[in-house]
Amino acid sequence: MQYATKTIRRFARRFWRGVREWCGDAAYERYVRSSAARGDRCQRLTAEEFYVQQLNRRYSRPNRCC
Amino acid sequence: MLGAGALGKIAFDRGESLNAMWFVIAALCCYLVTYRLYSAFLAARLLALDDTRATPSERKDDGRDFVPTNKWVLFGHHFAAIAGPGPLVGPTLAAQFGYLPGTLWLIAGAAFAGCVQDFIILFCSIRRDGKSIGQMAREEVSKRSGLIAQLAVLAILVILLGVVALVVVNALKSSPWATFTLAMTIPIALLVGVYLRFVRPGRVLEGSLMGVALILFVVVAGQWVADSPSWARVFTLGGVPLAFALIAYAFAASALPVWLLLAPRDYLSAFIKAGAIFALAGGILFVRPHVLMPPLTRFIDGSGPVFAGKIFPFCFITIACGAISGFHSLISSGTTPKMILRESHARFIGYGAMLLESFVGVMAMVAACAMTPGVYFAINSPPSIVGATPEAAATTISGWGFPLTAPAMAGLAHAVGEQTLWNRAGGAPSLAVGMAQIFSNTIGGERLLSIWYHFAIMFEALFILTVLDAGTRVGRFMVQELGGRVWKPFARTGWMPSVLLSSAIIVGMWGYFLYQGVVDPLGGINSLWPLFGISNQLLAAVALVVATTILLKMGRTRWIWVTLLPMTWLVIITMTASYQKIFDANPRIGFLAYANALAAQVAAGKIPAAKLVDTQRLIFNQRLDAAVTAVLALMVIVLIVEALVQWYAILSSRRAPGLHESPYVQTQWAQEYSGATQGDD
Numbered sequence: 093m094q095y096a097t098k099t100i101r102r103f104a105r106r107f108w109r110g111v112r113e114w115c116g117d118a119a120y121e122r123y124v125r126s127s128a129a130r131g132d133r134c135q136r137l138t139a140e141e142f143y144v145q146q147l148n149r150r151y152s153r154p155n156r157c158c
Numbered sequence: 159m160l161g162a163g164a165l166g167k168i169a170f171d172r173g174e175s176l177n178a179m180w181f182v183i184a185a186l187c188c189y190l191v192t193y194r195l196y197s198a199f200l201a202a203r204l205l206a207l208d209d210t211r212a213t214p215s216e217r218k219d220d221g222r223d224f225v226p227t228n229k230w231v232l233f234g235h236h237f238a239a240i241a242g243p244g245p246l247v248g249p250t251l252a253a254q255f256g257y258l259p260g261t262l263w264l265i266a267g268a269a270f271a272g273c274v275q276d277f278i279i280l281f282c283s284i285r286r287d288g289k290s291i292g293q294m295a296r297e298e299v300s301k302r303s304g305l306i307a308q309l310a311v312l313a314i315l316v317i318l319l320g321v322v323a324l325v326v327v328n329a330l331k332s333s334p335w336a337t338f339t340l341a342m343t344i345p346i347a348l349l350v351g352v353y354l355r356f357v358r359p360g361r362v363l364e365g366s367l368m369g370v371a372l373i374l375f376v377v378v379a380g381q382w383v384a385d386s387p388s389w390a391r392v393f394t395l396g397g398v399p400l401a402f403a404l405i406a407y408a409f410a411a412s413a414l415p416v417w418l419l420l421a422p423r424d425y426l427s428a429f430i431k432a433g434a435i436f437a438l439a440g441g442i443l444f445v446r447p448h449v450l451m452p453p454l455t456r457f458i459d460g461s462g463p464v465f466a467g468k469i470f471p472f473c474f475i476t477i478a479c480g481a482i483s484g485f486h487s488l489i490s491s492g493t494t495p496k497m498i499l500r501e502s503h504a505r506f507i508g509y510g511a512m513l514l515e516s517f518v519g520v521m522a523m524v525a526a527c528a529m530t531p532g533v534y535f536a537i538n539s540p541p542s543i544v545g546a547t548p549e550a551a552a553t554t555i556s557g558w559g560f561p562l563t564a565p566a567m568a569g570l571a572h573a574v575g576e577q578t579l580w581n582r583a584g585g586a587p588s589l590a591v592g593m594a595q596i597f598s599n600t601i602g603g604e605r606l607l608s609i610w611y612h613f614a615i616m617f618e619a620l621f622i623l624t625v626l627d628a629g630t631r632v633g634r635f636m637v638q639e640l641g642g643r644v645w646k647p648f649a650r651t652g653w654m655p656s657v658l659l660s661s662a663i664i665v666g667m668w669g670y671f672l673y674q675g676v677v678d679p680l681g682g683i684n685s686l687w688p689l690f691g692i693s694n695q696l697l698a699a700v701a702l703v704v705a706t707t708i709l710l711k712m713g714r715t716r717w718i719w720v721t722l723l724p725m726t727w728l729v730i731i732t733m734t735a736s737y738q739k740i741f742d743a744n745p746r747i748g749f750l751a752y753a754n755a756l757a758a759q760v761a762a763g764k765i766p767a768a769k770l771v772d773t774q775r776l777i778f779n780q781r782l783d784a785a786v787t788a789v790l791a792l793m794v795i796v797l798i799v800e801a802l803v804q805w806y807a808i809l810s811s812r813r814a815p816g817l818h819e820s821p822y823v824q825t826q827w828a829q830e831y832s833g834a835t836q837g838d839d
Binding site: 110111112113114115116117119120122123124125126138139140142143144145146147148149150151152153154155156157158 | 420
């Protein structure tokens with residue numbers, strides 16, 4: 093029983109994380125982690141700046157198909 | 159064995175009707191077999207995927223474009239990007255031939271052509287740091303091929319946007335409920351845009367869930383609008399005003415900041431698309447509807463009312479995206495390769511996502527064929543073919559062997575909350591009727607039929623509009639880039655005069671195709687959908703030429719049939735369809751024959767003076783369509799000649815096969831690393 097609960101909780105956590113990453117909700121957290129990992133010396137973007145920049149980049153190339 | 163049995167059942171059964179479960183079983187079994195065997199062969203023998211090689215997302219990780227992503231999440235990203243209206247509309251239109259040819263091509267075409275193209279192009283782009291199909295064509299084939307790829311992308315974009323906008327117009331015209339619902343998605347998207355920009359920056363999930371709840375509310379509220387005579391009048395629009403409204407909307411979405419309208423609408427569309435597709439799959443499994451359309455109809459001879467043309471090549475041209483889509487090569491060589499974690503994931507994401515798209519096409523085919531065939535033809539046939547009055551149309555359709563009465567159609571229109579369902583060519587309304595019948599048999603029964611119908615219309619129109627605004631914006635960038643070659647300041651993407659002018663040029667181009675489709679007495683879809691199919695398959699031929707060239711350079715001559723056979727097939731169907739669309743003597747098929755027939759009527763004085771200008775415009779439009787088709791066919795010929803010269807040089811060892819791959823770098827990631835956040839696993 094304890095094992096089943098643990099498995100379900102782990103699955104739910106993974107699913108939730110997957111949904112957040114899929115829809116872009118976790119994009120800023122990813123960015124922060126990534127630039128921190130690379131020791132980026134440039135000034136880190138705020139959540140708002142990152143959001144706008146990311147959208148401008150994404151919608152300047154084909155990203156939705158027929 | 160089970161899949162072969164199910165395929166045999168749908169191919170040879172000639173009973174009263176066939177349960178849709180046979181389609182689901184046949185498709186799923188075929189997908190499992192081809193994924194397990196064929197894609198494994200491609201991964202191991204043809205491409206030799208190497209997980210010790212660092213992917214671009216590892217080498218260039220910047221947290222923005224190059225982001226190592228878990229394979230399930232990236233599968234979701236990739237599928238959401240490639241799945242558009244094509245796999246829903248194409249199979250619905252091709253259902254006029256019966257359920258069999260379309261279903262077989264959806265399954266076989268995806269397994270041996272579409273998935274192969276997506277998978278190999280994804281692999282090639284991963285090995286080239288995420289280069290686009292145009293860049294790869296220029297580097298690996300020739301400079302001219304790169305230019306052809308760029309022109310093909312622009313051509314397909316313009317025709318695609320025109321034809322999908324026509325699908326929306328035909329779904330919304332004379333429908334206050336549907337028009338109101340779709341119109342309300344604009345202020346909802348603006349609200350979500352402001353929320354995500356200023357209130358909770360980047361909190362996409364909560365903003366989108368709020369927007370989805372509001373959209374579901376306006377789907378229900380649309381009924382109150384339709385029931386109110388004064389409000390219904392405001393939202394009851396004809397084809398031409400709707401076309402201009404769409405053009406104005408796309409212009410605004412292209413010129414406005416992307417966070418305000420375009421992006422939030424895309425988020426809403428992605429959630430609703432995912433929900434509706436899962437709901438349709440669940441509904442089909444729950445209801446297990448019977449397919450009422452025969453396996454083959456009399457219209458395989460080319461006399462179809464939805465669009466004219468014989469089963470070969472028009473079934474393949476019409477299905478397009480559900481089996482193979484050239485447009486996918488833009489996604490496979492754009493965003494996805496920059497996010498992939500390991501080379502081996504390319505099999506699951508490239509091959510697997512296309513299989514899922516094909517399954518969406520099979521479900522659309524089931525939904526279209528599960529309705530009474532008479533109703534299907536009544537919704538999708540123009541009045542010039544079946545007759546202008548409901549009684550005349552019902553008599554014509556019944557005469558084809560598909561019993562139908564005018565009161566039955568009126569009853570169905572009333573049940574789904576519409577004034578009429580006649581003459582709604584384009585696939586969206588008939589698919590919505592099919593989906594609504596499946597959904598209402600799952601939840602709510604007859605009582606909720608009208609809500610489900612308008613939910614389905616909203617779902618289709620919402621994500622078609624997303625294609626429309628995102629495509630217009632990308633087209634704007636292409637026009638600015640081309641204009642920048644003539645006058646440099648024009649290429650500045652933030653300079654407002656350039657933004658406005660380039661947006662006007664791109665909406666003017668696809669808007670013209672939309673307008674000509676709306677005023678076309680043959681229904682528009684008859685001319686424009688084949689044109690879209692030809693341009694889409696042309697781009698697929700470009701992608702397969704690039705893939706074949708790269709495989710030859712990699713020394714995979716023994717397995718070259720993997721890309722060469724689907725490429726040859728695409729060239730044959732594209733060229734045959736182009737020839738027939740230009741030169742066929744039947745005015746419903748050949749653009750020139752139609753133009754000449756109209757010109758002869760004008761010369762003979764048979765056209766009333768009031769309609770003379772419209773007729774002259776129609777003649778011009780047919781000649782323009784013929785010219786566009788000829789240019790597309792010419793591009794295929796030039797591309798093939800370029801490729802043959804290149805292949806001959808490689809095979810005869812006259813030219814060293816210079817591959818433009820990035821150098822090998824060993825991965826630093828542990829074998830079990832899956833892109834998960836630390837502590838989450």
